Amino acid sequence: MTNERRSVLHRALRILETIKNAKDGLCLSDISRRSGVPLTTAHRIVGELHDWGALERDDVGVYRVGLRLWEVASVTPRSVGLQRVALPFMQDLFETTHRGVHLAIREKDQVVFVERFLSQETATDRTLPGMRYELHATAIGLILLAYAPLDLQNEVLTGPLAVPDWHPPVTEREVRQKLADIRRLGYATTPVRQEYISVAAPIYGPASTVVAALSVILPNTESYGPRLAHLQGTTRGISRALGAPQKRTGYAGSSDMRKDG
Amino acid sequence: MTNERRSVLHRALRILETIKNAKDGLCLSDISRRSGVPLTTAHRIVGELHDWGALERDDVGVYRVGLRLWEVASVTPRSVGLQRVALPFMQDLFETTHRGVHLAIREKDQVVFVERFLSQETATDRTLPGMRYELHATAIGLILLAYAPLDLQNEVLTGPLAVPDWHPPVTEREVRQKLADIRRLGYATTPVRQEYISVAAPIYGPASTVVAALSVILPNTESYGPRLAHLQGTTRGISRALGAPQKRTGYAGSSDMRKDG
DNA sequence: CCGCGCTTTCCGTATACCGGAAGGCCGGAT
DNA sequence: ATCCGGCCTTCCGGTATACGGAAAGCGCGG
Numbered sequence: 119m120t121n122e123r124r125s126v127l128h129r130a131l132r133i134l135e136t137i138k139n140a141k142d143g144l145c146l147s148d149i150s151r152r153s154g155v156p157l158t159t160a161h162r163i164v165g166e167l168h169d170w171g172a173l174e175r176d177d178v179g180v181y182r183v184g185l186r187l188w189e190v191a192s193v194t195p196r197s198v199g200l201q202r203v204a205l206p207f208m209q210d211l212f213e214t215t216h217r218g219v220h221l222a223i224r225e226k227d228q229v230v231f232v233e234r235f236l237s238q239e240t241a242t243d244r245t246l247p248g249m250r251y252e253l254h255a256t257a258i259g260l261i262l263l264a265y266a267p268l269d270l271q272n273e274v275l276t277g278p279l280a281v282p283d284w285h286p287p288v289t290e291r292e293v294r295q296k297l298a299d300i301r302r303l304g305y306a307t308t309p310v311r312q313e314y315i316s317v318a319a320p321i322y323g324p325a326s327t328v329v330a331a332l333s334v335i336l337p338n339t340e341s342y343g344p345r346l347a348h349l350q351g352t353t354r355g356i357s358r359a360l361g362a363p364q365k366r367t368g369y370a371g372s373s374d375m376r377k378d379g
Numbered sequence: 380m381t382n383e384r385r386s387v388l389h390r391a392l393r394i395l396e397t398i399k400n401a402k403d404g405l406c407l408s409d410i411s412r413r414s415g416v417p418l419t420t421a422h423r424i425v426g427e428l429h430d431w432g433a434l435e436r437d438d439v440g441v442y443r444v445g446l447r448l449w450e451v452a453s454v455t456p457r458s459v460g461l462q463r464v465a466l467p468f469m470q471d472l473f474e475t476t477h478r479g480v481h482l483a484i485r486e487k488d489q490v491v492f493v494e495r496f497l498s499q500e501t502a503t504d505r506t507l508p509g510m511r512y513e514l515h516a517t518a519i520g521l522i523l524l525a526y527a528p529l530d531l532q533n534e535v536l537t538g539p540l541a542v543p544d545w546h547p548p549v550t551e552r553e554v555r556q557k558l559a560d561i562r563r564l565g566y567a568t569t570p571v572r573q574e575y576i577s578v579a580a581p582i583y584g585p586a587s588t589v590v591a592a593l594s595v596i597l598p599n600t601e602s603y604g605p606r607l608a609h610l611q612g613t614t615r616g617i618s619r620a621l622g623a624p625q626k627r628t629g630y631a632g633s634s635d636m637r638k639d640g
Numbered sequence: 641c642c643g644c645g646c647t648t649t650c651c652g653t654a655t656a657c658c659g660g661a662a663g664g665c666c667g668g669a670t
Numbered sequence: 671a672t673c674c675g676g677c678c679t680t681c682c683g684g685t686a687t688a689c690g691g692a693a694a695g696c697g698c699g700g
Contacts, residue, residue, distance in 0.1 A: 125687075126387045126657070127424065131431045138451045147677055158659050161679070163388065170392045171486070174457070179678080183455040185486045190399045191452030192509025194444040196435070225432070225446045248453025386656070387688065408646055419690045422648070440647080 129155050130163050134183070137173070138248075143180040196223060197232050200330055204321075204356050208235055211334070211352040215345055218243055218335040224262040227274050229253055232330070243335070254279055254293055257308040257318035258333040264300040265320055265328035271297070305346060310335060317342050319353045322362035329360065390416050391424050395444070398434070399509075404441040457484060458493050461591055465582075465617045469496055472595070472613040476606055479504055479596040485523035488535050490514055493591070504596065515540055515554055518569040518579035519594040525561040526581055526589035532558070566607060571596060578603050580614045583623035590621065 136153040137144055144152065150160040164181060167173045171186030192198060204221050212219050212235040221233040228250045236243055253259040253266075253274055263271060275290045300306045305319045318333035332353050334345050358364065397414040398405055405413065411421040425442060428434045432447030453459060465482050473480050473496040482494040489511045497504055514520040514527075514535055524532060536551045561567045566580045579594035593614050595606050619625070 124658095125427065127391050127427050128431070130388050130391070131428075131433065134451050138454055143456075145677075146679095156659055157678085158680095159657080162657080162659095166386065166388050167392075170389070172392065183451060185455060185457050185484070185491060187448070188452040188455040188458045189491065189509040189511070190395050190444060191449040192507070193399050194446060194449040195404075196446055197449045223446075230446060230450065246453070247459075248450040250450070385689095406646075407648095417690055418647085419649095420688080423688080423690095 126163065129153070129159065130167060133160065133163060133167070134172070134187075137181060137183060143176070143182040145179050145181070149181065196329075197230075200360075201233050203359050204330070204332075205233065207352050207356045207359070208233060208332070211235075211332075211348055212237070214348055215334060217345065220245065220258060220333045220335070221330060222258045222262070222333075223330045224253065224259075224266060225250070227253060227270060227277075229256065229259040229262055252280060256310075256333070257306040257316040258331045260293075260296060260300060260306045260308065261318045261320050261331040261333075262328065264297040264306070305350065307342065309338065314338055315342060317346055317349055319346075319349050321353050321360070322357040324361040324363075326363050330356075332356070387424065390414070390420065391428060394421065394424060394428070395433070395448075398442060398444060404437070404443040406440050406442070410442065457590075458491075461621075462494050464620050465591070465593075466494065468613050468617045468620070469494060469593070472496075472593075472609055473498075475609055476595060478606065481506065481519060481594045481596070482591060483519045483523070483594075484591045485514065485520075485527060486511070488514060488531060488538075490517065490520040490523055490592075513541060517571075517594070518567040518577040519592045521554075521557060521561060521567045521569065522579045522581050522592040522594075523589065525558040525567070566611065568603065570599065575599055576603060578607055578610055580607075580610050582614050582621070583618040585622040585624075587624050591617075593617070 132153050133149055133155060136149055140148070140152070146161060146164060147157065149155070149164060150157040153160065155163070164173060168175055168181070168184070171184045173181045173187075174184040175181050200221070200223065208219050208221060216237050218237055219235045220231060222229050222231045224230070229252075231245050231247055231249050231251075233247055234243075234245065251259060253263040263274060266274075275293055279288050279290065279293065296306070305317060307315055307317050310316045314335050315338040316333050316335050318331050320328040321330040321332060323329035332349060334349050336342055336345055393414050394410055394416060397410055401409070401413070407422060407425060408418065410416070410425060411418040414421065416424070425434060429436055429442070429445070432445045434442045434448075435445040436442050461482070461484065469480050469482060477498050479498055480496045481492060483490050483492045485491070490513070492506050492508055492510050492512075494508055495504075495506065512520060514524040524535060527535075536554055540549050540551065540554065557567070566578060568576055568578050571577045575596050576599040577594050577596050579592050581589040582591040582593060584590035593610060595610050597603055597606055
């Protein structure tokens, strides 16, 4: 709180973030309170954002994210580009399996969800596009961590490994083991809330690096073998569509899957 | 150019806009040149945007829209909310008709495209989500104009009516006539590039106001009757899903369709 | 080797931003 | 009817913050 940056721009961005994190818009005073920007200053900044169209204001004075900002974001290559390519594949997968399907990418040391398809049953899932989680907390995140640069892996693994709502692995050693398994097998699984299991696999880009990951959520009463096959068929399809070089045209072998350092 | 506003924020937003309008990212000097912001100043602002994650920078120094900004935009109610609801309907329509389908909303005096489905044949279509056009230039825009507040209609109609790549109506009188027809019939058609025709219909929100419009693009060798029926079935479905009150359970009658003032 | 275009740092200037104080507005409680 | 509390808005003097020209790195191609 002490050494906060004090530029208009930084504050404006913090205000946007604040509004994003609110369920359903905020009035001016709420913006000021939650963002920590003094009311008068918030008033000025919000006004300017609103004039431009980055924020919209309804008739009771609640501000929400504006269309103009969405327009700018509609050309974001990492998310929107990927989304367009992956969507039809995800849909096929969803129609084959009738299980929740998620697409996510890594941003720094977190995982950001980009798109999803949900079945009625799995619809309790609260994960929406645009949300962030810790990398080690989900199967999809573990995939992204397993193929991330080594220094980032180390940074994450030596940092605090918050325990998610499912059980361990929580120690650095255990996660490292899990990551090694993932690289060896080419997929990851984690339990989800008592009764489900998440199975995830990597998606490759043109440079043959992992650019995203896809996951399927199943009831843990069901064996995941068949779903895994579907999943990997889908990730292979998306990777190809993204221009990833074909590797190993035959079966998915066991051994070396290592990526760059 | 003379009386430009000179706040950091305004410049930052203009820079974002500049980057959005570039096909594939811009380097710092390009940003400065195209946005008119002096190089040093652009350097500072872009740096701050980049630190925050609103912009990303690749290894050759080209800036693109960053994931962080997309995350914020992922909660935009007008676009993303609508998109989520409309997508399955649009897809059904697409699968029934195999014709290009577009979804758009009105922002001030322009139309903004939100989502689309394209057939292989219609794939020459350059309209992407996030793009803007004049309201009077397309069938989908005419729908939105026809149900817009009167003062906005007047503003648009008395302004310059740029001639698009298809033929008239171009005079105020002609457009007014067209708008009246639209309100009477509940749909709009316009020719598109010599060989196509666009058919559009309104989507209603909970307050029973028009919140969006949907269009289908057909070869003009084909009669649009059947497609119009499909289209209107779809818009009715989306309107219902958005919580629009049911109106007129029987046929679409002829008379008064007027909205608020 | 030199020149060109891009990026980055430096720094004195001035102006755009700051935010407390005060006033107006609305709606609910007394 | 009156008061009260929360919200939004305007005002304004002081200063922190942003400005942008000048010049120094940097890499590339001739």
